[in-house]
Amino acid sequence: MAIGDGRRTYSDSTLKSMTKDELIDIIRCLESNLRNAHETNDIQYENCKRLLSENGIIQGGYKKKIDEQTEAWIKAGLTLSEADKEELMRMSQLRE
Known part of the structure; x- marks a missing residue:
């Protein structure tokens, strides 16, 4: 038995x-719907946690690559202009 259209x-x-049997059917349907809603929320929560942790890994990897590139430039005797440094910092902050 379906319960209305919401x-x-x-x-x-x-x-x-x-009848009591009809009411029991409605209650069981509502219980099932609630259980499914809880399961869906749990799945969404786990997916969000996974995506956020993966995003942190990506951000950390990006920051590491910027640091490695900056170090390579310094070793090669190249310098960054203040504008380039600001741009790299801005890009780094956007990714964080």
């Missing part, structure tokens, strides 16, 4: 006129 509910008089 936009309206049964009136009190309709519920009072139902």
